[in-house]
Amino acid sequence: DAGVIQxxxxxxxxxGQEVTLRCKPISGHNSxxxxxxxxxRGLELLIYFNNNVPIDDSGMPEDRFSAKxxxxxxxxxxxxxxxxxxxxxxxxxxxxxxADNEQFFGPGTRxxxx
Amino acid sequence: xxxxxxxSPSLSVQEGRISILNCDYTNSMFDYFLWYKKYPAEGPTxxxxxxxxxxxxxxxRFTVFLNKSAKHLSLHIxxxxxxxxxxxxxxxxxxxAxxxxxxxxxxxxxxx
Numbered sequence: 001d002a003g004v005i006q007x008x009x010x011x012x013x014x015x016g017q018e019v020t021l022r023c024k025p026i027s028g029h030n031s032x033x034x035x036x037x038x039x040x041r042g043l044e045l046l047i048y049f050n051n052n053v054p055i056d057d058s059g060m061p062e063d064r065f066s067a068k069x070x071x072x073x074x075x076x077x078x079x080x081x082x083x084x085x086x087x088x089x090x091x092x093x094x095x096x097x098x099a100d101n102e103q104f105f106g107p108g109t110r111x112x113x114x
Numbered sequence: 115x116x117x118x119x120x121x122s123p124s125l126s127v128q129e130g131r132i133s134i135l136n137c138d139y140t141n142s143m144f145d146y147f148l149w150y151k152k153y154p155a156e157g158p159t160x161x162x163x164x165x166x167x168x169x170x171x172x173x174x175r176f177t178v179f180l181n182k183s184a185k186h187l188s189l190h191i192x193x194x195x196x197x198x199x200x201x202x203x204x205x206x207x208x209x210x211a212x213x214x215x216x217x218x219x220x221x222x223x224x225x226x
């Protein structure tokens with residue numbers, strides 16, 4: 001049974017470029033979460049969806065960040081324009097539902113903005 | 115405002131000994147507490163959890179203790195094994211917000 005799938009695994013881009021990170025949650029899971037991992041702040045929740053609807057985007061750092069979930073099996077996190085301080089590992093996670101506190105994480109996308 | 119804190123960024127323990135990882139929190143509304151384990155280049159994986167109405171939960175070599183009055187929880191690993199070397203994240207869950215709040219992680223190294 002496939003887990004959460006993220007692509008790309010690594011992304012290197014130049015400042016000012018648009019970056020799109022992709023996530024496929026576990027089939028049958030209704031909730032999807034985007035996190036960013038940094039040394040200083042650990043795992044920060046950026047945004048989460050339930051049944052494809054954004055529930056809380058208060059963790060999105062700036063308007064340069066946006067996320068969509070057009071269907072139950074796909075979500076994107078977009079950064080436009082990217083900046084060097086956006087360099088981090090971005091994780092997608094899914095759970096059976098919002099009442100299910102156990103989340104399953106993807107392998108992450110390591111983003112480097114030069 | 116860091117609601118979940120792991121004040122020890124790293125910990126080194128000898129194989130066979132006990133590893134104790136600590137976590138403090140500030141929000142008394144948290145319902146569940148979870149520990150996740152993360153290996154390099156992989157996503158965090160769930161390890162063990164505890165409900166706020168309990169003070170101990172045990173699963174094999176892993177035991178989590180919760181002290182609500184002190185707003186403190188700890189993860190005990192006995193005996194520690196080299197394969198336990200990883201980053202451990204403490205997380206807290208609120209049913210009202212339906213989300214996890216993570217700490218900054220503690221890197222555990224189990225030496226031979």
